Amino acid sequence: MNPYYFASIALILIGLYAILAKRSVLKMLVGLSIMETGVNLLLISVGYVSGRSAPILSEGITPDRAVDPIPQALVLTAIVIGVATTAMALSVVINLYDRYKTLNVEEIRRLRG
Amino acid sequence: MVGEVVKRVLAIVFILIIGFWMAKALDQVPFGQDRMLVGKYYLEHVEEETGAVNAVTAVVVNYRGFDTLGEVTVLFITSTGVAALLWRKKRKRTAKTEGSVVLTTGARLLLPFIMLFGAYIFIHGHLTPGGGFPGGATIATAFLFLYLAFTVYEIDHKILEPLEGLTGVGYVIVGLTGLAIGGYFLFDWIWQTWGIGKENIGRLLSAGFIPIIYTLIGIKVGTELTGIVDNMIKEPEEGGQ
Numbered sequence: 001m002n003p004y005y006f007a008s009i010a011l012i013l014i015g016l017y018a019i020l021a022k023r024s025v026l027k028m029l030v031g032l033s034i035m036e037t038g039v040n041l042l043l044i045s046v047g048y049v050s051g052r053s054a055p056i057l058s059e060g061i062t063p064d065r066a067v068d069p070i071p072q073a074l075v076l077t078a079i080v081i082g083v084a085t086t087a088m089a090l091s092v093v094i095n096l097y098d099r100y101k102t103l104n105v106e107e108i109r110r111l112r113g
Numbered sequence: 114m115v116g117e118v119v120k121r122v123l124a125i126v127f128i129l130i131i132g133f134w135m136a137k138a139l140d141q142v143p144f145g146q147d148r149m150l151v152g153k154y155y156l157e158h159v160e161e162e163t164g165a166v167n168a169v170t171a172v173v174v175n176y177r178g179f180d181t182l183g184e185v186t187v188l189f190i191t192s193t194g195v196a197a198l199l200w201r202k203k204r205k206r207t208a209k210t211e212g213s214v215v216l217t218t219g220a221r222l223l224l225p226f227i228m229l230f231g232a233y234i235f236i237h238g239h240l241t242p243g244g245g246f247p248g249g250a251t252i253a254t255a256f257l258f259l260y261l262a263f264t265v266y267e268i269d270h271k272i273l274e275p276l277e278g279l280t281g282v283g284y285v286i287v288g289l290t291g292l293a294i295g296g297y298f299l300f301d302w303i304w305q306t307w308g309i310g311k312e313n314i315g316r317l318l319s320a321g322f323i324p325i326i327y328t329l330i331g332i333k334v335g336t337e338l339t340g341i342v343d344n345m346i347k348e349p350e351e352g353g354q
Contacts, residue, residue: 002144004144005136017125017128020128049149050146051145055156056166056241057166057168063159066156070151070152073173077180077181081184081187083250084190087192087195088191088198091195092198094199095199
């Protein structure tokens with residue numbers, strides 16, 4: 001199996017494990033970010049074409065010597081949206097801590113009754 | 114404790130199943146093969162249609178400019194949402210100690226260079242890797258630096274919020290000008306109608322409205338991320354919920 005595919009699947013699974021098994025909300029968010037990185041790496045490596053260069057048509061790079069620009073544009077968008085969701089989630093976490101004085105999801109569930 | 118172990122084992126089994134099916138699916142996608150369809154069109158026509166040499170930037174700002182406007186809107190909603198979620202009556206900086214000498218001196222020294230580098234990234238978005246989003250993030254790190262180094266530092270909100278709004282409006286105005294001149298929203302009138310910079314493709318003054326829009330996006334992203342940092346770093350005063 002290709003190392004890039006392997007790495008991206010591994011990153012996605014590590015992130016998923018953190019979301020499933022960790023009890024701290026903050027660690028779940030870290031897992032979410034790791035998953036995001038994995039998805040981005042997967043998209044980029046699907047768009048890669050062997051032996052070609054970045055899609056910037058400078059000297060010596062003709063259109064048939066550049067990789068697919070579309071996955072890269074897609075990942076650019078995905079990174080920005082990832083930052084946005086992370087920021088929103090972090091502020092929800094700050095509110096959670098203010099109210100319950102803990103970040104442990106099981107304790108929060110118990111405190112809510 | 115038993116419940117904890119069971120939970121972990123279940124999680125591992127679950128991710129192994131998902132990982133197996135992902136690996137099986139990706140087995141059908143050979144690595145490094147040329148399977149471009151639309152991408153080929155973009156690569157072949159990017160120089161004559163947009164004037165940019167960086168095809169990714171051309172796709173993001175020119176071909177799919179409307180989506181990027183939506184993306185900027187998402188960022189704007191995030192910065193508003195963070196402000197709304199963290200809203201309290203009285204909030205201020207509560208850090209008790211200044212940053213170390215290294216941090217404060219470094220922040221003072223590096224601030225102009227970080228901002229210069231951020232501006233370089235977004236102004237050259239059509240030529241080099243990068244563009245408005247990473248450039249804006251770089252500028253926001255300069256302000257994050259200041260927040261970390263000095264306990265009393267707070268950005269001037271009289272400048273920050275209007276600048277954020279104005280750059281967003283600026284993007285829409287650029288799009289509407291295209292609508293007025295060329296007949297559709299975000300038409301690149303500078304390149305298509307006026308033909309400015311046709312002879313210096315690959316230099317700074319080319320690519321129509323891409324540098325303009327990316328400068329606007331860069332400033333907007335910079336101010337928005339700075340606003341998010343500002344909102345997160347301030348805490349409510351004692352008893353001032």
